Amino acid sequence: MRHRPRLILLLTGLCCFALPLRAQQLLGRKISLTLSGRPLKTILAAMAQKGGFYFSYNSNSLPGDSVTGIDLHNQTVRQGLDGLLGEDYEYRETGGYIIIRPRVYNGEAYTISGYVTDKTTGEKIPSASVYEKRQLVAVLTDERGFYRLRLRHRHAHTLLTVSRMGYNDTVLSLPAGSNLRQDIAISPLRFVYLRPVTITPYSKIEGTRLGRFFLSSRQKVQDINLSRFFADKPFQYSLVPGLGTHGELSAQVVNKFSFNILGGYTAGVNGFELGGLFNVDKKDVQYVQVAGLFNTVGGGVRGFQLGGLQNQVLSAVSGVQVAGLDNTVKEAVNGFQLGGLFNTDKKDLQFAQVAGLFNIVGGGARGFQLGGVFNHVSGDFSGFRGAGIGNITLGGSRGLQFAGIFNRSRYQEGVQIAPVNIADSATGYSFGLVTLSRNGYRRLSLSWNETLDINLAFKSGNKHLYNIVLAGANADMQRNKAFSFGYGLGNTFSLGTRLAFITELTGQAVYTGSWKNMPFLTRLQPALEWRLGRDVAVFAGPAFSVFFPDATPPGDGYSKIIPAHSLFITRHARGWWGMQAGISLF
Incomplete structure (x- = not known):
């Protein structure tokens, strides 16, 4: 009986050891489960039922409604979770529960550096873009092909991408958190046949006045190298192009909210953009864009655009444009334009256009047009317009137009009022001192x-x-x-x-x-x-x-x-x- 206290202590210790041992076995249990096209939360519930335990997680940190699939054949629960969730989640066991929570990294800075070389010749490659997509950090190799990338420890692995015009994109997965030396060899493209090349307005943004003046040569090289990479982010702010939250990758990011203290250069906006002096966007802009001086957009604009001096759009506009000096649009306008001096549209206009001096439309125009001096339409005009001096229509004119001195149309079918009215042919009504037409x-x-x-x-x-x-x-x-x-x-x-x-x-x-x-x-x-x-x-x-x-x-x-x-x-x-x-x- 004198050994009974020692036996009790031994049994108690064994029980205490057995409990965590049993709990640790949850992630190691082997199950078989095949599901496809199901919400993540449904798959987790099925895994828990198969393994005889429960999952615990915060629905705000885990995309439970995302559709995915799983295919396990006598594999561990941990293997299944790693395949479903990847490396950005960690697991903890307690009782009959497996707790899933986002992995927390320390955020400390580290660097990756090395040389980028041609895989065929071994030569060092200058002006290659080396970047991490998730952190939106990028650098260009120098004239010796050397790069140094400074990153934060936010993921278990670093996904490093190298892009260079004339070479295949190369992606490496590297361990994160410590300084690394990594040389990268990239393969040149081998052209078997010529592929058709489509020139889009996005590729011409650097040729605009704002692009030439404000964008550095480094940014232009990055644009060429990264022409196939674009990302979406909720917001960005910058002081000037390249000096902001997205660094040198700002031109590859479409933002919902964009704030530029002096000016910014982004891929596009799908929400609201404000620039103290200017905004430059490579692709489309939606909803609202405001700048103290200039807005330049390589794609189209849909919504409201306000520029203290100028708005320049290299594609179409649907909405309202207001500028202190001029609005310039390379394609059609469907909406309202107000320019302090000029409105210039290379293609068609629909709805309304008002300018202090000139309205110039490269295609046809339909709606309302008012110019302090001239209105010029290269195609047909239909609607109402007035000009202080003259209206010029290279096509046909229908509707009502008046001018302080003259109206000129190829053919006229509506009503026009001016001291002098000139048309190649006229079947409408003209009021003025002199009306001239060939068949008149x-x-x-x-x-x-x-x-x-x-x-x-x-x-x-x-x-x-x-x-x-x-x-x-x-x-x-x-x-x-x-x-x-x-x-x-x-x-x-x-x-x-x-x-x-x-x-x-x-x-x-x-x-x-x-x-x-x-x-x-x-x-x-x-x-x-x-x-x-x-x-x-x-x-x-x-x-x-x-x-x-x-x-x-x-x-x-x-x-x-x-x-x-x-x-x-x-x-x-x-x-x-x-x-x-x-x-x-x-």
């Missing part, structure tokens, strides 16, 4: 009527509507002087090969000795026109006149204009019937 209506007429002895009129437009610029005078310069000038509209209707019916409405100011408050004369004058030859016609017909005299009587020797048989219309207007007759040329 042109007449120079000399006529007499009961009010003024000599009337000279130039008529231009088409048969549906022509404009009349006219002037008149009385032949008696001693006792019945009068001078007039005015504008009118007319229409002609053909009654045969030689006979036509014309209707004209004119208004003219009459000078009777004073330029102040001159009397005004309006006339409605239908007539029949008979063509004597190709370029000569005579016309005659009745007319009805309404005269609005000035309260000031005519000067000495000037006509009173109002005939004796005039009719009282109102206190300030008199009317009468009369006639006209004349000859037309052209």
